[in-house]
Amino acid sequence: MxxxxxxxxxxxxxxxxxxxxxxxxxxxxxxxxxxxxxxxxxxxxxxxxxxxxxxxxxxxxxxxxxxxxxxxxxxxxxxxxxxxxxxxxxxxxxxxxxxxxxxxxxxxxxxxxxPAIVDRAPLTIAISSGGAAPVLARRLRERLEALFDPALGALARLAGDHRAAIRTACPDHGARRRFYDWLHDGPVLAQLRAGEPAAAERTLRARLDGAGEESPPAHRLDWIDPCPADPGQLTLHQLRLLNEADVLVHDAGVGEAVLSLARRDADRHLLDAGERKDPGTLRDKILARCAGRGNTVALISQPA
Ligand SMILES: C[C@@]1(CC(=O)O)C2=NC(=C\c3[nH]c(c(CCC(=O)O)c3CC(=O)O)Cc3[nH]c(c(CC(=O)O)c3CCC(=O)O)/C=C3\N/C(=C\2)[C@@H](CCC(=O)O)[C@]3(C)CC(=O)O)/[C@H]1CCC(=O)O
Ligand SMILES: NC(=O)c1ccc[n+]([C@@H]2O[C@H](COP(=O)([O-])OP(=O)(O)OC[C@H]3O[C@@H](n4cnc5c(N)ncnc54)[C@H](O)[C@@H]3O)[C@@H](O)[C@H]2O)c1
The missing domain is CATH 3.40.50.720 (NAD(P)-binding Rossmann-like Domain)
Structure with a gap:
């Protein structure tokens, strides 16, 4: 099929x-x-x-x-x-x-x-086995139900309600992503979980009001080196680095199976073999080349 x-x-x-x-x-x-x-x-x-x-x-x-x-x-x-x-x-x-x-x-x-559905409206997780194993889809759904916080629905709604304001307060792409990281991991979710939506909204607005004063962080270069060929072998830490990267600088040997786990909007740069030989200046060269494209660069290298 x-x-x-x-x-x-x-x-x-x-x-x-x-x-x-x-x-x-x-x-x-x-x-x-x-x-x-x-x-x-x-x-x-x-x-x-x-x-x-x-x-x-x-x-x-x-x-x-x-x-x-x-x-x-x-x-x-x-x-x-x-x-x-x-x-x-x-x-x-x-x-x-x-x-x-x-x-x-x-x-x-x-x-x-x-599909089987985990409903955290407006967030929906749908699971399909393509008709091969509907009961497995249901069982997986039941496991995901326990994994995903019921407050995620309220969080998604709040993010949606303030989306335009967030864009205005954080016009820069990197700042906006840092804001969303804070929103998803920080005190807002805890307040929603505690059944305090009004307090959660006040916390969000206060952070938005202060967003303009935030100074952009310095560039960060993360090394995923050596990177396993099998994406299943990536550590949780490496997965997180992949997902935080604005720019992926990688060897020709790094496969799509790994790169596809990064953010879809990350820029990609293929590294020349020559550049790879000169590790001393590699860092400076990469950061200079990536300046202005985002703050977080992942260098991904696979042993030949
Ligand atoms: C996910 C879910 C969504 C929904 O229906 O809402 C869904 N089936 C669910 C439950 C469920 N399905 C079955 C049992 C009884 C178990 C038993 O006793 O045998 C139970 C009850 C249970 O498990 O509790 C058996 C079954 N299902 C199909 C057949 C026919 C066949 O395969 O030939 C037979 C054999 C009948 C038989 O042998 O008599 C066919 C389909 N079922 C699908 C979806 C589609 C494929 C989705 C996918 O593969 O991803 C598809 C192709 C068509 C469709 O209906 O769209 C829902 C879970 C909801 C939840 O999350 O709780
Ligand atoms: N997709 C799934 O998730 C899933 C799960 C279990 C079973 N099934 C399959 O689904 C089928 C239906 O299961 P069920 O438990 O709902 O059956 P059921 O026996 O409870 O219901 C059958 C229905 O079909 C109606 N019907 C029969 N002839 C009709 C006609 N000519 N016009 C209009 N309606 C007519 C009956 O009035 C009845 O309401 C089963 O045969 C089974 O193979 C599918």
């Missing part, structure tokens, strides 16, 4: 059709209602919860056996009946209309799949 393209869809107010009204349809419906979709569930028989949601007007119930007319105006379709042949027919009808369709009993037939 070719790779699935991950995306986050805005379904607010958009009609989505679910064919089938069993346990799986109920799970998909819950997630879709959470995202504001206008859900229509077509099935002669609904679970008790789906019946209750229909009675409350939270979804439209099409109380009859499936027919193609149901696909009219749908943006997405989920085929969730216990009838494999019927699910395949729903998919064919969706294809004919270029509507993306999820077939709950056939990953290969699906034109989209539903």
């Amino acid at each position: 070719t790779a699935l393209y991950p995306l986050f869809a805005d379904l607010d107010g958009r009609p989505v059709l679910i064919v089938g009204g069993g346990a799986v349809a109920e799970r998909k419906t819950r997630a879709l209602l959470h995202c504001g979709a206008a859900v229509r569930v077509g099935a002669p028989r609904l679970t008790r919860t789906l019946r209750a949601w229909a009675a409350e007007g939270r979804l439209a119930h099409l109380a009859e056996p499936y027919h193609e007319g149901w696909l009219e105006s749908a943006w997405l379709v989920i085929a969730a009946t216990d009838d494999r042949a019927l699910n395949a027919r729903v998919k064919a009808a969706a294809d004919a209309r270029r509507i993306l369709a999820n077939v709950v009993d056939d990953p290969a037939l699906s034109s989209f799949q539903v």
Whole structure:
């Protein structure tokens, strides 16, 4: 199977059709209602919860056996009946209309799949096994639930609310990144965790007010040398250096597997073999060349 393209869809107010009204349809419906979709569930028989949601007007119930007319105006379709042949027919009808369709009993037939979700809105972590191991995706999700602080949602919202102000207070790219490092690691998260959003916002504003007075730090050159060929062998410290670097200066031997772990916006410089031979002046040369491009430079070298 070719790779699935991950995306986050805005379904607010958009009609989505679910064919089938069993346990799986109920799970998909819950997630879709959470995202504001206008859900229509077509099935002669609904679970008790789906019946209750229909009675409350939270979804439209099409109380009859499936027919193609149901696909009219749908943006997405989920085929969730216990009838494999019927699910395949729903998919064919969706294809004919270029509507993306999820077939709950056939990953290969699906034109989209539903991932397991860690919800820290507006932050969402989605996990997909491409249909190979859905239960593994769920188990991984459960482990991540414990790993990610529930306050991260509030932190992401706060960062979003002040994004323009942060850009104004820290026009320089490096200063902005240092501000975000402070925001993500510092007292704001602790205050959000303690259930004090107003205090967290005051702390953020106070730091923003003082941001203009901050003097930019000196250049820093970090050496990741020797760098392991296998990215799995990088130490946590080396990973952190990679992620802090504004500029990556590297030997030709350093592979993409390692470089791709750095920040996507980091500048990259390939080191000449000649430059490498003269370690005495290498540091000064690199820092001179990288001046103005950012503050943190990682020199990554792999033994030949
Ligand atoms: C992640 C999650 C999202 C969601 O549905 O919300 C999801 N399945 C979840 C749970 C779950 N799935 C299954 C059980 C019962 C275990 C058991 O008893 O057997 C449970 C319940 C549980 O584990 O608790 C079995 C199962 N699933 C599929 C088949 C058909 C097949 O493979 O042929 C069968 C075999 C049926 C059978 O043999 O009868 C197919 C799909 N399931 C997918 C997603 C898509 C691939 C995602 C991926 O691979 O990444 C895909 C392709 C289509 C789709 O539905 O989009 C959700 C976890 C939510 C959470 O986080 O809690
Ligand atoms: N994707 C997943 O995560 C996942 C997980 C477990 C099972 N499954 C698969 O999903 C299928 C559905 O599971 P379930 O537990 O929801 O089944 P279920 O038996 O609880 O529900 C089946 C539903 O399909 C409806 N239906 C049957 N014929 C219909 C028709 N002609 N028109 C409209 N609706 C019709 C029934 O009324 C019922 O509401 C199972 O067959 C299983 O293979 C998928």
